[in-house]
Amino acid sequence: MKTRLGRRLTGLLGLDYPVFQGGMAWLGTAELAGAVSAAGGLGIIGAGNAPASWVAEEIRKVRAISIRPFGVNVLLVSPHAGEVIDLVCRERVPVVTTGAGNPGPHMADLKAAGVKVIPVVSSVSLAVRLVRAGADAVIAEGGESGGHIGETSTMALVPQVVDAVKVPVVAAGGIADGRGLAAALALGAEGVQMGTRFVCTPECVAHPDYKQAILKAGDRSTAVTGRSTGHPVRAIRNPLTREYERREAAGATLAELTEFGSGRFRAAALDGDVTHGTVIAGEIAGLIRSIEPAAAVIERVVREAEAILRELGGELR
Numbered sequence: 001m002k003t004r005l006g007r008r009l010t011g012l013l014g015l016d017y018p019v020f021q022g023g024m025a026w027l028g029t030a031e032l033a034g035a036v037s038a039a040g041g042l043g044i045i046g047a048g049n050a051p052a053s054w055v056a057e058e059i060r061k062v063r064a065i066s067i068r069p070f071g072v073n074v075l076l077v078s079p080h081a082g083e084v085i086d087l088v089c090r091e092r093v094p095v096v097t098t099g100a101g102n103p104g105p106h107m108a109d110l111k112a113a114g115v116k117v118i119p120v121v122s123s124v125s126l127a128v129r130l131v132r133a134g135a136d137a138v139i140a141e142g143g144e145s146g147g148h149i150g151e152t153s154t155m156a157l158v159p160q161v162v163d164a165v166k167v168p169v170v171a172a173g174g175i176a177d178g179r180g181l182a183a184a185l186a187l188g189a190e191g192v193q194m195g196t197r198f199v200c201t202p203e204c205v206a207h208p209d210y211k212q213a214i215l216k217a218g219d220r221s222t223a224v225t226g227r228s229t230g231h232p233v234r235a236i237r238n239p240l241t242r243e244y245e246r247r248e249a250a251g252a253t254l255a256e257l258t259e260f261g262s263g264r265f266r267a268a269a270l271d272g273d274v275t276h277g278t279v280i281a282g283e284i285a286g287l288i289r290s291i292e293p294a295a296a297v298i299e300r301v302v303r304e305a306e307a308i309l310r311e312l313g314g315e316l317r
Helices: 007-013 030-038 052-065 081-090 104-112 124-132 154-164 178-186 208-215 239-249 254-261 264-269 283-287 294-311
Strands: 019-021 043-046 070-075 095-099 116-121 138-141 169-172 191-194 222-225 233-236
Touching: 019 030, 019 043, 019 294, 030 043, 030 052, 030 070, 030 294, 043 052, 052 070, 052 081, 070 081, 081 104, 104 116, 116 124, 124 138, 124 154, 138 154, 154 169, 154 178, 178 191, 178 294, 191 294, 208 264, 222 239, 239 254
Parallel strands: 019 191, 043 070, 070 095, 095 116, 116 138, 138 169, 169 191
Antiparallel strands: 222 233
16 A cells, blocks of 8 residues: 655655665665565665676566666766666666766756656755756765765754755665654655665575674674775674774775775675675664565555654644
């Protein structure tokens, strides 16, 4: 059953539920994206640094799983970003989300192809700039999220972005259940994006040890490395993060740290090296205690949020 929550966002994109799956590199494959879209949310293929040929195959697979809207996340610093943008335009992919850069130079081509453009932003100024450039909505992502992060928390960032732009705002960072969705709506967002929660689904291709690392996490299990480089990353604490912190404190150069961290996320995510790999996860990992199908996650999150909003419908007096 469709929900009344986030109707402007769901109407814009043709969704049943205002729930996005984060476009995670290596983990945002067709299996997960297709399952989320089939369940009425927005599944997103994470292009990462992959070439357009890989993304094309994932698009084909998603369309074989579901006829519902889906998206592709384009990492704009990828050497393949231009060819991936050309691909999604040719394929008329319904939605593109972007990260690590300004999609402005590609906006005209995407709009001409009928693609909805929804950038991930970590500041009010970037949100305003990208909406002026033509963004259809924005994803305001707080520093609680996994992977590359900004400095402002979701609680502080979302309402400021909502006040600054007229397009729908999707909240991301620190959200894994209906309480998070209800809170995001109370802050003025019209939907949520979840990454870490969707890792712990059977449709996600993450190695079982990676999923178990999330399930075992507590409220203080993540660490942020790379602040000295200007590219902070949140991941679950392990020997790798401690060694990275030691090298960072000792004054290692950006090149040295980049070389040390190269390939570590794939090692954890796909090969299961949760000791010497980068186990990217948000602070909300401490709340996740089960592996559930993507459809069950979406249904539960929406049901919980609707119940909370009904309960909070009274006056505070």
